[in-house]
Amino acid sequence: MILIRRFEEASEREFRRGKIGGYLHVYSGQEAVAIGVISALKKGDVVYCGYRDHAQALALGSGPSRVMAELFGKSTGISKGKGGSMHLFDAANGLYGGYGIVGGHIPLAAGSAYALRYRNSDNIAVCYFGDGAMNIGSFHEGMNMAGLWGKDGLCPVLWIIENNGYAMGTSVERHSALTDLSARVRAYNIQTEKVDGQDVFAMRGAADRIVRQIRETGKPYCIEAMTYRFSGHGAADILQPYRSKDEVEKHRDRDPITIMRKRLAEVSGLTDDDVKKMDEWATEEVAKAVRFAEESPVPDGSELFTDVVAEHGPHPVSEDNG
Amino acid sequence: MILIRRFEEASEREFRRGKIGGYLHVYSGQEAVAIGVISALKKGDVVYCGYRDHAQALALGSGPSRVMAELFGKSTGISKGKGGSMHLFDAANGLYGGYGIVGGHIPLAAGSAYALRYRNSDNIAVCYFGDGAMNIGSFHEGMNMAGLWGKDGLCPVLWIIENNGYAMGTSVERHSALTDLSARVRAYNIQTEKVDGQDVFAMRGAADRIVRQIRETGKPYCIEAMTYRFSGHGAADILQPYRSKDEVEKHRDRDPITIMRKRLAEVSGLTDDDVKKMDEWATEEVAKAVRFAEESPVPDGSELFTDVVAEHGPHPVSEDNG
Amino acid sequence: MAEKSYRDAIREAMMEEMDRDPNVLIMGEDIGVYEGTFRITAGMLKKYGPRRVIDTPIAEAGMVGTAVGMAMLGLRPIVEMMTVNFAIVAADQILNHAAKVRYFSGGQVDVPLVIRGPQGAGVQLSAQHSQTFESFYAHFPGIHVVTPGTPADAKGLLKTAIRGKDPVMFLESAALYGMKGEVPDDPDFTVPFGKSRVAREGSDVTIVSFSRMMQLSLTVADKLSKEEGIECEVIDLRTLRPLDMEPAYASVAKTHRAIVVQEQWKPFGAGAEIAASITETMFDELDAPVFRVTGEDVPMPYARNLELLATPHEEHIVRAVKRVMYRS
Amino acid sequence: MAEKSYRDAIREAMMEEMDRDPNVLIMGEDIGVYEGTFRITAGMLKKYGPRRVIDTPIAEAGMVGTAVGMAMLGLRPIVEMMTVNFAIVAADQILNHAAKVRYFSGGQVDVPLVIRGPQGAGVQLSAQHSQTFESFYAHFPGIHVVTPGTPADAKGLLKTAIRGKDPVMFLESAALYGMKGEVPDDPDFTVPFGKSRVAREGSDVTIVSFSRMMQLSLTVADKLSKEEGIECEVIDLRTLRPLDMEPAYASVAKTHRAIVVQEQWKPFGAGAEIAASITETMFDELDAPVFRVTGEDVPMPYARNLELLATPHEEHIVRAVKRVMYRS
């Protein structure tokens, strides 16, 4: 979690330095939601997220260097620099993206869950999405199909609502007719549970139990993680006219890292010194990642034309362009 | 209702005779759902439906002749023969269509409701859709927006689920994760009520009360009408492998026309003779409609190019086609 | 070789591939219990069971999206669209997800996904149900667009689609379902993508087309040959993405005249790409501009007489052929 | 006349029309409290209140669908798409509902609806966020497709769109938002649809384009004039549906050579229609085939160097101009 925080701070910095382009959506404040669940998974499970995906990639073990290189658009990035921040992808580690169309990935996760069960695996799919994503058609269609397939034990998917209170600048009360978002999920015959998304132990505890249940039953389940983002929606969201400084400050009291530290101090005697060491390690890892990204080469021009399709790839129009 | 039944029988007959083309979806068995609600409306209210729309048009007063002419693709049809069975439209009488993409019309109704309130009218919008339509994204998006706007009294819309148990050949249990379809609507903060869709008095009673409430509050409301279709999904649905003859027969016991007759006999002394007269009248009306449709001219060829856009209409390619 | 309908060819292609590869499955609305609105999938639920023949809710975006998720994990889903018109509600899943995930993941996944169904006008289904979508989908890289015009191609191209690694929009012509033709018996008979074919040889005018309009062009070509001694060479494009224009170019080098025939609206339709490509490459060989025969630029009307006016017919093709021969 | 940015021109067009007509309202994601991702709607919520400036949930199909319902009852909704890419999820509402209801109702309703927002590549938004959609929408009858290339046109065409009776896809170029230009002060200044304009006169080669690529073409034309004495005539199409090709034809009658410049993928792109139309009508006047300058046929990559390779640049236009002059 500390690594994620330092990573996100660095990525915001590098964005301002112009090293990172496009849109950049960081996870600061929500770390426990990624870590709490992903640490409960096993090899072969697959994870889907939206464009706010750095934390999931790091939690799955993609490595800060390759993730940062992706943000820099370098050939050493996890997607060879072709995807960028919104489209992190690391199939070998179980990360199946990183999608930019809000809610578009939700049916994909249901389908992957079906595929796992179709092959009689006990692996599961996990799908992160925001509160705002729950208003788009693909959420609805994906949920209903998951609920239906779940009746036959054919849809082992864990839905995670990252309820951070806002879709960009629109608060939950202003974008959803009913603010009890879980109620919507229950209407598809899917069990739900609200969990404190600032407390990694609460998240992990729930995840352990629920993941086991999903593996056994093949039925979908939904965690509504109540969380908060500390940064703007994206790097361009400077003014944040939709919330007050006070509100943000108040939520900083429930920083998931502080909560984790306190708790670890209590149960396993974590000292300030330990934390300092962890912090130094994280800072150094991230600095290394930035150096790696900076020093890596950009993709070769020929990469433009690869990976479009497996066969019958594009004819470069530059050849006819005059 | 008798008129509707006779009309639908005639349209099925004329379809078999090749006088009607395209898809044909009749309302037999569901008549009380259309009549019960539409009879409770007033001038200026607007009604939306899917492709199963003959009954609504007749209930709104479009007249059997003009509706039948539309099915025949004649210039005297309510849409000049351009829409056909799936796209009945009669704005003057409040019918705003007639849509063929399942669920696509649901947001339209919410928007029209908003427009009515925006202008401070106390008119309302009514929107019919099937159980199967509740699985598509536009249902979800439209419902949530209605729920949201309803919070400010800006969405006077009455949703009518025509729950006839099947989406084409797929039963509710097989297409919806939760068969309590109203629960889905409540998840958008919309009040719901299940009503016996075979009993026109039950429908009318509920509609009277609910329509009044919607006019007053500007908030959406949803009736789940429990009904059944006696004919196939469409004229092409001959085999009906998804349901047994027995099942259909069982439901015929609850024919809305029989229920209405019995009830009227009880409360207002309707005699068999009265019914016979009504039936004769309806049969004659429908026969007239068929004659009218048959004798009407087809649209003039020039009509092909009108009504595409208000300005900058199409250039006939037949002029360049060789 | 056996004589088979276009419909049966499609059905057989699917069943043979399902027999061959347990990863192949099919999903769609009313394909199982109901046995398919066009009966393409009749008997399949019984034979393969509900895990492999999935009746879905009315949720085209959900269907395609879940299929993308299946495909990335190695299954080979076939998604049946009751008609291709309904795929518009899934356009984002098709064009922004299926067609792009290979690219933005840097090639980490295959997406072996076939989306298939009937399209086209002709039976008074009016404005929302009568469209064809070849140019709509073929504009986007990352997805193949297939438009078979014969039973043999329907079978061979569908097998290629199912065995491939990429998403495919497999656009069938509803009007051709009943058409019969010779289909090879070999269960490994496939037709490659990106290989247009000369459907009929001729020396006077090149007609470039695909799907049902290719068949109509053949009819016209035979007539013109018999009645007026005009020999048209008909090129069947078969797949619009990848698009193989070489046979068309070779033909134009011989005939010096070409027309394109498509069913749908002229503006920004498939014919524009074909005509522009021919001109770009074969300008010096052309003795006349490449004319396009297309449907009228209007939403499809319901009335039978109007519908007939809205779609291309034999005489339009005849006129265009004569026009490029400066005989009109 | 005053110098204004393309962004302010759009903003002013909307506000003037909202002042003029209480039936005009605007809806979209984060246009109110957030004041718009591109700040086009800054201050509008405050000025017009939440009934007329509606922050919507993330539900593009719902937005367009509700707006169609409003428009049929006489309101004039403007739907802002945060970017036009997101409109794909509403493609069915746009193309099957907004564009067709006038027709299948036999002309019983007007649908005065404007769907607007930025599109185009250039700031590393990668595959799902960098597309342009002119040919995608312009293929369908029943909807106008507008592609303004200057601040004056942005304002004048948007006013025409808002005052009209038909649905309009108003495709703005995100890259032009900051561009300045003279804009007439008259609050009734409008630019009609279907009137292409000569953006620059020239006698050697006709360049047909629209939106940002039209601006790029102007830059190239000036350079070619100064550096090589080649005089290009640049035609700005302004609206792709209705499409007015007359000025392009007139120009080709003079220059006998033409190229088309578009940002998006070549296959089945807007350039194909334009090139095919020119050839169809002006074949005998052409001394060279009409070449197309387009973006590469790949989903947009994220890396800056690849993105630059994927989009058309000055040198591509220069090369195409020289090619039709047989100077390459």
Ligand SMILES: Cc1ncc(C[n+]2csc(CCOP(=O)(O)OP(=O)(O)O)c2C)c(N)n1
């Ligand atoms: C279909 C679509 N519409 C709009 C957008 C623009 N957009 C990107 S993120 C976002 C807000 C999403 O909010 P939420 O789902 O709550 O996720 P969070 O950003 O809070 O994690 C919007 C509107 C988009 N990417 N896709």
Ligand SMILES: Cc1ncc(C[n+]2csc(CCOP(=O)(O)OP(=O)(O)O)c2C)c(N)n1
């Ligand atoms: C988006 C879309 N998908 C599929 C269809 C084909 N289709 C037409 S009606 C129908 C069944 C609808 O069932 P329901 O909503 O329950 O209405 P009912 O016919 O029972 O009145 C289907 C699948 C369609 N018209 N639109």
Ligand SMILES: [Mg+2]
């Ligand atoms: Mg959120």
Ligand SMILES: [Mg+2]
């Ligand atoms: Mg039903």
